[in-house]
Amino acid sequence: MTLRRRLAPALLAAAASLPALASEPAAGPGAAPTPFTTMLYVLMLATFIGLSVITRVSRLLHTPLMSLTNAISAIAVVGSLVITGADHPPLITFLGAVALFASMTNIVSGFLITDRMLKMFKAQKPGGGKP
Amino acid sequence: MTLRRRLAPALLAAAASLPALASEPAAGPGAAPTPFTTMLYVLMLATFIGLSVITRVSRLLHTPLMSLTNAISAIAVVGSLVITGADHPPLITFLGAVALFASMTNIVSGFLITDRMLKMFKAQKPGGGKP
């Protein structure tokens, strides 16, 4: 039983703007993929935001910033979930699972260590306790 | 002879992502209008940019800023052009033309006066000439 059959009903409903599955074969042309230019548009706006936000990050926090963005870059998890989760041939699912594992590792360790570092930054308080 | 007939061939080519005409009747569902959420997405990103950019405008230049954004808000010209330019019943065309006139006025006067004001801002130079 192919993916097409199983997903068909769901996809009819999900058509048009379900990003993750929109590109699944079953969706085909019906799902009206976002035009290239629109994605480019989003990319441009996002880059403007990124540059302006990052340049204003406090120099004190550049190391935590590295690990934070590190966790954020694990957004690839979205892709891994779709691949692993959908009903695909074992090989594909396996590849997806490895990717998912890798992304989750980054998310977990990235956020945890960032928070651990940030906990250390303390403002001056009268007689701040010694370690 | 309806708009539909005349524009049909052009629209077939223009389909999918021609924003201005995408919403013209002739385009109908064929033109796959951008999903609501996508526009919302663009709006959100743009707002982030707007807020961060504006807050960093020099206080010296708040008056020119007002007239500049004033010119920028005349972006409505895009809409007016589409309405006026396309082959529509006279009333519509007239409404469009008025809108176009109004927008053009803003664009022209807005940019001109902004530049006029900015020309005045001079840094200190040894013995800067009197008016």
Next chain:
Amino acid sequence: MSGAIELVYLVSTALFIFSLQWMNDPKTARRGVGAGVAAMAAAIGGTLLNPGIVNWHWLGLAIALGFVVGVPLSWVPLTAVPQRTALSHAFGGLAAGLVGVAKYRLWLTEGPENLTAFRMTAIVAEVILGFLTFTGSLMAAGKLQELKWIPQRPVTYPLQNVSNLALLGLAVLCGIGVVWRPVEYAWMFPVVVALALLFGVLLIIPIGGADMPTVISLLNSYAGLSAVAMGFVLDNKLLITAGALDGSSGLILSIIMCRAMNRSFTNVLFGAFGQVQARAAAGEQKAVKTETPEGAAQVMEQASLVVIVPGYGMAVAQAQHRVRELYDQLTKRGVDVRFAIHPVAGRMPGHMNVLLAEAEIPYEKLVEMDDINHDLPQADVVLVIGANDVVNPAARHDEGSPIFGMPIIDADKARLCLAIKRSMNPGFAGIENELYTADRTYMLFGDAKAVLTDLVKQLSGGGGAH
């Protein structure tokens, strides 16, 4: 083809963003305008690539007229900038509104199937915002221009705010009606338009003339929002983005103004400010000391640091060039002259900066409030030129005062204070200013321009310059 247009719009968007980014520094600001022009040109050019564009004669006509009216509009004197801005917000609102109406009529007649709930919502939003901006801005422009037949002071009547809001509510209700049944309830559409137009007028009536700048900025962001709505209607990302940029600009400027006046939006919009105080202003006058131009000139000559506090009065009197001459005379004598710029001095944000820049005073000399307040105690002389509320110490200590809590320039902390104004009349806030009756304050009564001319004559005579 269509892809090409999209790319042109992409470039245009980027240019708009850069245009605003470059406004963060006077050095790059003019490049910013260039980018803005380029962006707008790209937007127009891209749109004209549409195969659907055929009515070239109409386009040409409207555009030509736009230039004919626009160019002269850009020659207005700087003191009239607020009115001009208001006026063009009116144009902007009109344009947005008309496009909304046109789209609706078009779809109604040629393809009702296009009137989806989403699009109708966007159209209604566009129309309401557009038309209320239109009439509202016209009123604002009128009040700023101080037209006879538009009352300056806030006009209030019982249940005013309630009835206004009721009106808006009605407009929204009808809007919902049209959204729900675009074809059957088509008759409601004109009603919405009419109510929006009316609401715009009523919204402004209760607001005092000097609150207009804040209102203008708000209307500016409305204009932006209506552009966004248009973007949703026409499925156009460029409109959405530019509109958002515009909207945030208006919003932030009005927030800055409210902060600097220590007032809330609601207070500005519904507070009928400057009305009660009008009576308060008619209070008895305390004893005031005056000073002659000669005396004033001498004091300033001997000073080592003179801080000049310009205000709305300087704008009214168009005295900025005289100020420049005074500045030259004093600096020639080695006096350190700085200008204390209050964010809401005058009637627009940054009003004083533009005027003084027009008089070619280097912008390094224009010091922001917080910075100058540090230096003021060391200042030998502070010269207040047609400023009032922004130097009113009551804002610091008098809980009762309507401007209490508004950050001010501490002119009263200087060793000596000279104040140029025509009378003891109050300023925008309509309240007494104890600074003018303080021991260390001496008044120079008269029109700012006249008084400054005397001062300069004294100095140039005394200093033997010219």
Next chain:
Amino acid sequence: MSGAIELVYLVSTALFIFSLQWMNDPKTARRGVGAGVAAMAAAIGGTLLNPGIVNWHWLGLAIALGFVVGVPLSWVPLTAVPQRTALSHAFGGLAAGLVGVAKYRLWLTEGPENLTAFRMTAIVAEVILGFLTFTGSLMAAGKLQELKWIPQRPVTYPLQNVSNLALLGLAVLCGIGVVWRPVEYAWMFPVVVALALLFGVLLIIPIGGADMPTVISLLNSYAGLSAVAMGFVLDNKLLITAGALDGSSGLILSIIMCRAMNRSFTNVLFGAFGQVQARAAAGEQKAVKTETPEGAAQVMEQASLVVIVPGYGMAVAQAQHRVRELYDQLTKRGVDVRFAIHPVAGRMPGHMNVLLAEAEIPYEKLVEMDDINHDLPQADVVLVIGANDVVNPAARHDEGSPIFGMPIIDADKARLCLAIKRSMNPGFAGIENELYTADRTYMLFGDAKAVLTDLVKQLSGGGGAH
């Protein structure tokens, strides 16, 4: 349904942006992490709303494993943070690459009509970026961990850069092949993958161990870009946005580092830095004056302003807690102690800040280079702890020096300079440092931790504290 997912993604995006915005101040930074976590949770949750998700057991397994490995990875000592970051870039790259491969295989077998040129281009970009980030980051992690079997010093051979670029070119060519004929030339796809993996390794080999941080940041932005590419493939705006945020962060950090080292990207990537200089380091040694802990302790006791310049050495010696004790001893005696933080002191941007924060030194005391350089001439004592290049005056005057033009901390301008290091060996740049042979400089040889322990003992003994 689908709309719901889109809205969840919208919220997630906003949260990611706020998360980075709140990093602009230590006070709000932790809220930033919270927002980041929420954003990621939303992204995952939203995706799981997909009707297409069925393999729950696989998902559960992979996610569980992720936690099992991720949690311990977050316990690494702060000195190992660079390695950890590199390692997880490797994971990120791997994930992106694998998803790309999976999508391609999937479409190839189940629906070749989906392999549009646009999507194929995105896939190829994703795969190349992903896999080169993978191996590249692994190499970087290895060098930073100073693994035996990975050479620290840059390894170079003739035509290295040429051949590397040729390799990349070949990969791109094959990529174009697959894009052009996705089905017929399917065999080229594995070739692309292989070449990308190989290129990642070769790219890092010629780069010195201490240049890794810059490289890591670059790889960080590659990871971001591959996420963007994935977004294009999966038609997912959230991926595009988050990827772009990530990409710009990596880019900006590496630019900051290059500026602070006064070097260009090309120089970092292809300059084989730290190799030539290695020889230069073997120069003859000038006469150096040493100081005893006792002496040093006394001098600092009597000082009124002591500036501490920490460097990589403090990190290696894990001496930050001793530094804290020294700080306490001195402040107890009313000495004003400040820390001079060079942007590239240590081996990561902000490295020193984290270490000193770990030792609970209030961050107001951590002064940026430009600000502290004003105060240094007034400093009675500057104590250099395991820093070298960042205090090397050659950067100011010696055109010949490889670090000429790099902004430095003017330790040589203080009245007296005490320097803690184990030997006269050079630092990362591998060059002599005239500061240590200057008249006003006295060396305290030994491991930073040991020396500081002595100093603290002296002070606490002398001061009678503890």
